[in-house]
Every structure is written in structure tokens, then in C-alpha cells.
Amino acid sequence: MTPRLRAAARSAVAAAIAGRLLRHAAPDLPEMSGPGRERLRYTVDWAGPVGADMPDERAVQAACGLMQVHGRATGGPLPLAVDYASVVAGVLAAQGATALRIARARGLDLREVRTSVAQGALLAVVQYLAAETARDTSGSPEPDSPHPPSAGPDALLTGGLATLETSDDARVEVETLDPLAWREFWARLGVAPLLAGRGWLPFQQRFATADCPLPDELRQAARRRTLVELRAAAHHTGVSLLAVGSDPAPAVRPAAWCLTPGPALVPEARSHPDTGVPGPRPAVPVSGAVLPLTGLRVVESTRRVQGPLAGHILRMLGAEVVRIEPPGGDPMRWLPPLAGDCSARFSALNAGKPVVEADLTAAQGRETVRALAAEADVFLHNWAPGKAARLGLDAYDLLHGRPALVYAWASGFGDAFGDRPPLGTDYLAQVHSGLAAAVRPADQPPAPSLMTLTDVLGGLVCAQGVLAALAARETTGRGYRVDSSLVSAAALVPRPARRVRWTRLDRPLPTADGHLCLGPDARARPETVLRLLDRAGPTTTEDLAARFARRTTEEWTARLAEAGLTATPVLTDLTALAHDPAFRAAVAPPGPVTGHARPYAPWEFA
Template identity: 50%
Template sequence: MTVTRATSPAPPAATAVLLRLLRQLGCAPTGVTADVTWAGPVRLPLVDEAGVQAACGLMHIHGRRDGHPVPLAMDVAASVAGILAAHGVVAALIARARGLPLTAVRTSASQAALLLAAQYLAADNAADAVPVPGPGLPPPFVSADGVRFEIETLDAEPWQRFWHLLGAGPEAIRHGWPPFQLRFGTATCPLPPELHEIATGRPFARVLAAGTASGVVVMRVRETPGLAPESAPWRFEPLAGTSRQSYHRPRELPLEGIVVVESARRVQGPLAGHLLRMLGADVVRVEPPGGDPLRWPPPLAGDCSARFRAINDGKRVAEADFTTAAGRARLCELVAGADVFLHNWAPGKAQALGLDAADLNRVRPGLVYAAAGGWGPEPGAGPKIATDYVVQAQSGLAAAIRPQGEPPAPTLLTLADLLGGLVCALGVLGALHTRIRTGIGSRTDSSLLSATAALPRSPVRPVWTDLDRPLRTADGYLMLSRVARPALGAGQAVLRGARQRSTAEVLRQLAEAGLPAVPVCTDLRQLAADWRFEQALEITGDAAGGRMVSVRPPWEFW
């Protein structure tokens, strides 16, 4: 595999996250080094967080609700690069224990950003891609007494009942459901203004009562980021018995020969399986008879949803109906030959089915059993539905991603779901590392809520100037590097006239002045076609046969 030399210092946030996660896992990376860069294989002068978010599409996706690119006010790409580096280090330790002498791993903030954007890249580049809905006013809502709140339901009937109880008209209710339902895939949610007006005219107590009566989750948005807890985002519980498996030496990738059985839906669990597959594991995805319903929503890449393929391609598929004895027996048969079982089932489902950790450990002694939940065991967490946006609201992440002067609001980029998958996969790697050394399997529990702690954040939101936001040009936007600001000097004149000149011309003039800047991606189709990203992306098929844009594995090992 290709190994390139770092061209800029490691992102500080990535280093901090990597060291903290390895400490929490109890993994001393003896003999393994990690190299984290800003640009990685992307051929752009990326030297800071803002440049990575701009070039790799995060500002574009996060800003869809506003109709223009908007930065996330946190070191999201660098922090996720730190999580990926931790994946790589622990995977290399597993490989070393199995006889493959890996000594180093490399990843980058740009690869982290592209991984976060993977489902949107796939959808926007599909042959039958549909236009993304325009900007509009999504949740959160504001009550008559000034409380900002998010709502969540996955079904149309509770949605209709909730708004009917608050007094909304049938047309607004009907027109609001499609954008609300599709916001996970489109990162925009233009709701009818009447729904916001209805919320503004009702006290929060009445909103809560309507939520309780209808089955809609109502979650107050925290006004401050709060500090991410120092506790680890997983709980590990050793399981009885030991594994007697002898591990064969992998040829190239660290997890070759490791079998993972995955029963998961949406993003969190499937992304965890996807990451393990990219590290070399053989992932068997168990779906209901007829297939996961999320295989079919457009846009399609070939005969399957592009979003689904973005995190599920390359997995083997088996079907089983867990409501039947035969289906449960089929799952046990698969687990009997596996090293890992991974699910993101609702609370209590595993116990009700007789498929909890102790049950499956009897089938496969030494099993690593990974449960990826929503709220987890945190005090006050209940069985109510836990999805991305309500978790962002409750955790303080919705405030942390916004600068001072802006009201807190979750990003419609599914950040909590993505963090949940990243953290779950790292928990599996930590448990596999323990099992290979000791023969003892374990249960590892993580949640969307605990995963938000993987992003370090300040309790005080940053204060932005105009230079912290994309600069408008005649034909787009550009982002000036933060490291350029102390030497801005004569470049001020270039910036003042930027709206009258093309992005390419302004970038050239800034480069001549020694001021690094990058164009802001505002079209994921153009990003996929840009030769500077060709080493980070893989494009298969064509317009006739089902075009698919995938993010390549974000690690290099040697």
C-alpha cells in the first residue's frame, strides 16, 4: 500500500483524542506508531480544521439548512481522525498478536471528513439522484415561554397526533412530514412555517403534554455545550468461559480471518460493521426475510439505495426472522462460527429473544458481544426513542457546534449516529485485543449519548469573526486558513474585492501573497469528479449501470 510522508504537523485535537482513547482502553501501543495528518491523500493545501471542513464537504452538508456553507464550530474532522487513529493502533496490535508485524498506521483529518460525508457523497452522485430540498427552517422549535426543543418520531401517526393536539392545520401537518422524515438523508428539513408558529404560541408544558399523549419524544435543547465526561464511552463486562481458537496470521489487513455477525439498522451499528470490514474482517449482515427495508429508498446505485451501500457494501448477507425459533437458531448457527456479534437493537429486545450476551456466549465461548444503544445507562435515560438529533440536543453537542451569538441547534449531518458507529467499532477492537491476549470474551456496551463524549469540547462556545466563515466570491466560496491570519497584511485588499472575482482568481492572489486558502465544496458531485480526491474515493459503475461513489478505507498500515 502507498505510504506518503506527512507535510504538516499533526492536528492537536487528533493527538489528544487518540491518547485519551488508548488510555481508556488500556492499550499501550508498544511497537506501533500513529501518524495523523491534515490532508492525507487529498491533494490540497489543507493545514487546519476549517480547510478540511471546507474542502471535504462538511461545511456544505452542515449548511444545507441555511442555503450556504457553514462551518461546525468544533474540531470535528480532527477529532474523528483521532478516533480513526485509535482504530488503526488497536487493529495493528491485534495483527501483531496474530503474527503480522505491523509497526505503524496513518490516517488524516480529510479522510475522517470524507467518511462523515460518505452517505451524502453516495446519494448525490447516484445515477438517479434527486435534487436536495432547498433551505428552510427545520427544528429545533421555540415554545411561547422561550424553551428551545427538538422532537422525534419515526412514524407518521404520532407526528399527526402531536401537531393536531397543538392545533396545527391538516395541510401543514401533511406537508411537514416528508421533509421531517427524510432529514436524516438530505441534511435539510424545510418545514411549513405554520408548525413553527404553532410551537411559538404554546407553552412548553403543553408541548410536553402533547408529546406524552402522542408518543412523540420532546427534548429540551441544552443551551451550553457542557464538558464531555472523562469516563470511557464503553462499558466492558467479561463473559464466562474462554476461546480456544487459534488465530491464523493475516496476510495484509489486521482483521483478516475475524468473523463479525452484525444485526443492525440505520447508521450506528452498520457503520461499526463497515469500519471492521474495512480493517479486514469478514462481516455477515443478518437481515429480515426479503432484506432490510432501507435497501430500497432512492436514490439508487444499481439496484440498491446509495446511502445503504455507503456503509454496507462488501458484507455478506444472511436472512433470519428472529420472531421464530428457526430464525433464532439460524442466528446462533452464524454466531457459533464468529468472533463478534454486533447489534443496535432496542432496549430489552435481546433479552426477550433469548439472544443476550450470556445466551450467545454459551453458543460461542469467548465471543465479543457488542451492543450499540441510544441513551445507554446514564441517569435519567429512559426507554424513549433515541435518535441523532435528540441526542445532540440533550448532550450539549447542539450548542458546541455553534459559535456564540447563534442559538444552539443540532447539525442535520447525522453526527451522533456517526460517532456512535465509530465508538462502537473501537470498543469491539478493544475487546478483541483482550480476547486474543487472554482468551476471554466480553460484552461491550456503547451508546449514541456516550459517543458524543468522544468529541472534546470547551464549556464556552467560540467567538467568530468574518474570517471564521466562508468568504463569498463571484462564483462560490473560499476558506482562509487560520494560520494565515497573523500574516494577512496586504491580503486584506484581496479579500475585500473577493465578491467581484472568481474563486480561482482570489485563491491565486492569496497564494502569491503566501496566504493558504482552499475552495469551499458546494457540490458533492464536483468533489467526486475532482482529481485531487481520487486517492481517497472509489468510483464504480456509470450512469447506465448504477454509479457508486465510496470512501476508501481511511488507514494505511505498514
């Protein structure tokens, strides 16, 4: 693909997602109306700064590591059967465009923003990239190992998904963060505590490793019970359980986020110099490079992925982000592998955020939060439902002391389950939203991807809701409450009415030294691909795997190119991203500060 064609290539899905979100967040973009107002532009293409041809979603997933991480639990690289990277890029484009509106309203001379599907994919694997490129000096076992040493030498472990099957052919996903509840759940299924304990570590580490090598005895115990019996065991032990359906359609289609205006106009609002509309006017540095949110402050009390990623996005857009952590620090800081003295995965989402420690169970700690929020533009949390009200730190409480505040809550299920929701974690959100069925082709049983799809997308959607509220604040002068959820984020992902069916050409083809993903033209012209094989005579697509394994990835890429077909080598080692010249402008190599590779900010502003 020539540079001109590559520059012209656009992801229709990314453009549709960006347009949908901007209709809610910034309806006057990409063109700002009114006398003297200049046109603001956003662009989202396939490759962005990555120096490689990427003609479609499948090529991006192959080159940027999504196939590798998603397929890790099922034995090899596998595409996501949805346009996930394009959806991420669409949200990034909407974020950039909304940030442009905020910047212009604040007097910053920014007019254009660019992002790409490849940059969206790299952001989606940020934690896995950090872990696999970290220089671990802790001496702790690396949790990406398929057989964690602490599981015990006599434990029968097999890599795979966490999805369980029942005797009546149901498939279920369970979730708990409590090791005692986990042990009691399996005790009710007749599993000895020691054996159940051997499954706890891989079960919890699946969020980090995208693999779940449970002892096979646990899977067998589940297969001996009915769905009703598993539901009863879960109910009595406090374990969350959802049945995995085969319908890819979302169970609910909530708005990506909900904005609720604060009770009153901000008293200190000053009029916009162009429109005369009241709005907060934060001080902005007048010299040096600035980003759209430069001069704004975010205070976050978050954990795991969804909330920290939302803060990470706002920090990359220029805001100062202050973390509130419990006394002694967030326990996630010490999960191996370590990069220096901090968990690489934790660092990937939280580096650059100053920390204030506060015990939220004590009055003094809660007062610390109120004091920080009183001087902030945004307060962000992903606490469990009801916790904010119990602490006296709900939107009403903090907006009373800071009317200009944007108060954001990133939840798991919103109000989809009333006041007794299951645990709001990624895999249960995939199940409830239908994404667990949509991400796999019809010849595979439905199951969530163990890549944290909704955690990442949920963090991005939360950040975009915050940007929408900040943009509205510039116009109305009000503070806002922003509500988003993992389920509302998952509903953004387009999917067909029925699960997709793939041929052998739709899957990565093993070569002599790796895997190759055929491009859209090759997948559409199987007869041309078959003619390239070495042996004359009739050949079916089912024979392709053995035939492609006779030549290297480079040889096949060249042969396909001679026939006018494209193909993309499948990345199976994320550490290669830090050294590949094609990714030099998109991925920062391990450095003295972070100790791990990381994607650069996924926007270019001008």
C-alpha cells in the same frame, strides 16, 4: 505549504483523541515492549493521500464537504464550530493502532498505520457522497430536493432546521419514527392532519438530506404553545422531546465504551507463541495481501447508520461481516436515490456484506442468530433498549454458546435516562450531549447539525470498542461485552466552556464563483486581508462579503498566497470529489458494482 511541512503537520486534537482511546484499548502502543517485539507506529496528519494543502481543521472541513453538508439547512456552507473531523481522525488512528496489535498477536507482519483528518472528513460524508453521485434509475423523486414533490404543491415549505421554538422562547427537538404519533402530536397543537402529514416526509428525510423544509404552519403552531404544553403533547403521543440548551458542556461524560469480561476463559484458547498467554488463534491466510482482521467473522443485526457503520469499519479492516436482515430485506435498501437496484446510502455502509434473512419474532429466526453467533468472533447490534433480553439474544445468552464471542451493543443513550430513554437518534443525542450548542457560534441559536454527527462518531466508537475487546481477548482468552452509545461518542468532542464567537473572517467568504475559507494565518491577521481589498481607505471586516464577491476564488487564492496567507476553496458540490485529481487516492469514482462514489478505506497499513 511544502511537502515536508505538510508531512510534519499534525492535528493536536486527533493525536489527543487517539492517545486517550489507546490508553484504554492498547496501552503498549505505539511501542510494543518485550524482547524481540518490534515498534508499532501510527501516524495521523491533515491531508493524508489527498493532494491538497490543508493546514488546519477549517481547511479540511471546507475541502472535503463538511461545511456544505452542515450548512445546507441554514442557507450556505458553514463550519462546524468544533474540531469534528479531527476527532473522527483520532478515532481512526486508534482503530488502526489497535488493529495493529491484534494483527501482530495473530502472527501478521504489520508494523505501521497511517490515517489523516481529511480521510476522517470523507468518511463522515460517506452517505451524502454516495447519494449525490448515484445514477438513480428508480424513477423515484430524489429526497435531496429541497421541496419533495410528495409534500404537495400547496404546502408552504421553507428549508431549515427541525428545531422548534415555543411561545416562552424555548427551543425543542422532537423525534418519532411513527407517522401516526407525529400526526397526533400536531393534532394536539391544533394542526390539521393533512397539513401535519405534509411535514412528515421532510422530517424523516432530514437524516438523509441534512435539511428539513417543514410547512411553516407547523413552526407557527409550535410558537403559539409553551414548552410545558409541547412536553405534554409529546408525552401523550409517545413523541420524544428534549429542550435545546445553550451550554456546550456535555450533560454527562461517560466512557467511550465499557468492556465487561465474559464468564470464563475460552476453552479452545491456545498460547501465544511469544508471551505464553492464552488467547484465541483464528486461522490466517499465509499468502496474498491481508488486513489486520482477515480471518475474523462479524455478525451484525443493525439498521440506519450507527450500527452498519461499525460493521463497515470492521469489514474495511479485513473481517467478514454478515448482516442479519428481516424477511424481504432491510427496508432501507430501497430508499432513493438508487444505485442500480439498491439505495446509494444503504450501499455506502453495507456493500460487501453477505445477508442472512431471519424473522427475529419467530423461534426459528432467533435460532438462526444463535447459530451464526456460535461461529462468529463478533456479534453486533443496535437494537432498542431491552429488545435483546426479550428475544433471548443478550450477551449472556450468546456467550454461553460461544465463550470467545465479542458481543457489542451500540445504543443511543446507554443508561443516561434509565429504563425509559427517549428515542436513541442522532439529533436528540446532540441535544443531550451539549453538541447542539457547541457546533454553532454564539450568534446563532443552538440547534443540532442535521449532518448525522453522532451517528457517524457513534459507529466509529462502537467499532473501536470491538477492537479493544478483540485485543483484550488475545491476552486474556475471554469473550467480552462492549457497550457504547451516541452520547458516549459525542462526549469525545472537545468544546470550550462557552460557545465560540466568530468574526466575518471565520465564515466562508462568497466569491464571484463560489466560497473561500481563510486559513489560520489569514484569520489571525485581518489587517493584512483588509489591505488586499480593491478600494483604498478604511474597511471593516463586515464589508468583506461584498468585496470578495468581485473576484473569483482562484484570483483571491493567488492574491492571498502572494501576501503569504493561505485559503481553501469551499467544496459546494460533493460530486466534484469523484473527479478531482487531488482526491484520486482518497475517493473511488462510481463503478459498475456500487454505482456511486465512495471513500477508500481510511488507513494505509505496512
